[in-house]
Amino acid sequence: MKILPIIMCGGSGTRVWPESRESRPKQFIPLLGSRSTFQTAIETLTDPLFETPIVISNQDYRFLIAEQLQEIGRSAHIVLEPLRRDSGPAVAVGTELAMETDPKTIVAVLAADHTLRDRGGFIASCREAAAAAAGGHIVTLGIKPKEPATGYGYIKTGKAVVDNGTVLKVEAFVEKPDAPTAAAYVAAGHLWNAGNFFFRADIMEEELRRFAPAILEAACDALAKARRDLDFLLLDKEAFARAPKISIDYAVMEHTQRAAVVPADIGWSDVGTWAAVCELSQRDANGNSVRGHGVVMDARNVHIRSDENLTTVVGVDNVVVVTTEDAVLVLDRAHGDKVKQLVDRLKSENRREAFEHKRSHRPWGYYQSVDRGSRYHVKRIVVKPGARLSLQKHLHRAEHWIVVRGTAEVTRNDDVVLVHENESIYLPIGTIHRLANPGKIDLELIEVQTGSYLGEDDIVRLEDVYNRV
């Protein structure tokens, strides 16, 4: 038996701001260790139990996904949503893709922004769930609660599906409770709903047709009209827009009679808040953990996360301090769930730090703003070996490029020249130009833009290997 995993990673999770932002949400951040939760999820699926995964995400993240897969040397089929429609339509698309191969395909819908400590236990649970799914159930993993959490939905379990079996009937999915209710749920043996589902493709299609036909129809149509774009399958926008924006829980799971659950004790966490990240981090005798450059004095239960700058805490207990290149968060551990509210406020004030990082990832590499004045802007630009930017021109700015590592191939109007380390080139306003890295190592250059308008939107793309014209 094989399982076809469908990884959903289109969320824009900002609860671990300022690390996560819309331009690089939680699932793509190395919250613990050196890999993102998306990457560890993909790596977990290298077990022979699984087929090559299908990744469903928002089209904004296509190059980020490709890059993160490349970093760990894994491949996946990537399906792109042209707009956000919650998990219901995504599951429908995954179901229909599985149908194309075999209606009896066992599909696992998995989240990309969770962690688990016990990989072996997880795979064993997957096997159990898949077996039950083969028998016609829609199976979820139910996590044995560590504490009466108020941040998760719960599953009220019923009798075993098969006499003496471990897979249980789901009596009800219940919403995130308040604290006393959560305590009652834990006492009653309810399980956490981790949002993973296992099912046979034909069964899910049947349930979708019964409970959410509009979703199924829109998903089928979006797939029929989808187009290949480089290595991505891009769903048709107009068709997909017709799908109601609704989670699979509301669309199907709360209505179906086929819901079952595999109780699992696998060290699962949704690392949904900084408090959860603290929990999972290695701490010293005072309960402090420091990632990056940090110093704690006279304080306990402090979590510092600081990439480049030095972050110091003196005399403040139970605090999380996250320092990025352009923003600092000082958060009481008990207020972890308020970060979303903070980010909403920053968004309403239209602060750039709420949406974007200083470093912007592109299919060809990245650029990062390093200095800015009223009439100039300095960027570090890194181009991957073999990659090339679009053929472009600017109407308001001139650019000076100084190569500090590798070799650049620069198209400048009708010429193509090589620029080597410690050489520079000048592109006056209006020059048609293109930057490429013909070499075997990263190309790094410092770009100094000068002009009266320096917005990113002053770009006329004439040709682009990444189809961004």
Add this chain to the structure above:
Amino acid sequence: MKILPIIMCGGSGTRVWPESRESRPKQFIPLLGSRSTFQTAIETLTDPLFETPIVISNQDYRFLIAEQLQEIGRSAHIVLEPLRRDSGPAVAVGTELAMETDPKTIVAVLAADHTLRDRGGFIASCREAAAAAAGGHIVTLGIKPKEPATGYGYIKTGKAVVDNGTVLKVEAFVEKPDAPTAAAYVAAGHLWNAGNFFFRADIMEEELRRFAPAILEAACDALAKARRDLDFLLLDKEAFARAPKISIDYAVMEHTQRAAVVPADIGWSDVGTWAAVCELSQRDANGNSVRGHGVVMDARNVHIRSDENLTTVVGVDNVVVVTTEDAVLVLDRAHGDKVKQLVDRLKSENRREAFEHKRSHRPWGYYQSVDRGSRYHVKRIVVKPGARLSLQKHLHRAEHWIVVRGTAEVTRNDDVVLVHENESIYLPIGTIHRLANPGKIDLELIEVQTGSYLGEDDIVRLEDVYNRV
């Protein structure tokens, strides 16, 4: 009657790190408002009561002092100490300078790192103190305590110097007390010792000769052998080194019979800790104050200070957060006095952030590191109108300069060329070069250094208008 003010500003105060560092200590930081405490001290002395002040400082700060004076359009005589010797020798030097004009000169020794709210009250107190000084007393300002502070020394007052006068005899100077003792002092009517002294030059010389002859001798010798260097008077190093390192309090004030005090209620603060800065800052209804880019959510009595980056605080009360371009401090307000300890620890770990800012001030302007890689370093360089760097060369690095504002005059081996906005110039390794700003506005340029060694000490200075060869 005129007063000759002597401003002492050689301290290396780091208690408001990360804003203050050895390379730019507390007195030169705009802790409140837009001016440094040194600048506001100088401005207070524009009253006709005062002569042109003498500034005594460490030679490391000579260009900083000149720049800060220029910013506010004030002048002063600047005396430079070649090494740190505490306040005793500095007062002796000031006394001897005053003696040169007139032995009866009334001298006021003032600190550069204090603030006061009531300038009129201060000047009235100065008049009173000067009158008593003219009569042969050494007079200090005694501040009426706001609270039983443990961070200041106290003055035990005696009878009035003149019957029914307001100037009192000093019975004793007492050390910084513990909390219960401080409360007893306040109850007994003791005053804070603000470290300002008023005296006639001949009287102080007499007392120095009596109680600290080694200081007086070293000071006289250091002055006799001093040399003029640009606009500065540089004390002789060898002679000054012979002065014992001791405060004027220990050297003279605790021994003299001539000590008197003017009780003063002038809104004085030594802004010695971040807690004191909070006290003096404007706060909202929740007790929060934000300077720069900051957001506070669900918290009270928070003080944020953040120049460029966005700093956010969620759910943490009574905290001071200071974000600079390369370091963050998160400090409980009650732990303000521990910052010194933190900085000592950072120094012992030899962290750059303990000593220096990212921006380095030079007599010609400043430079600031904006990006750095293993084989490159990017700086923003700003040169003041009319200023010029030294004629120099480097053995390990080449430099690319892109002018982004103003006009540069660049000497390159035997040539002198003008480089205008949006033009660049290249200086290969070993080129003898000099940068100057011949224009009327600041010159700004981006420098990209490339090479295998990029330390600041790779510089051979051949000629320098600031005598740094």
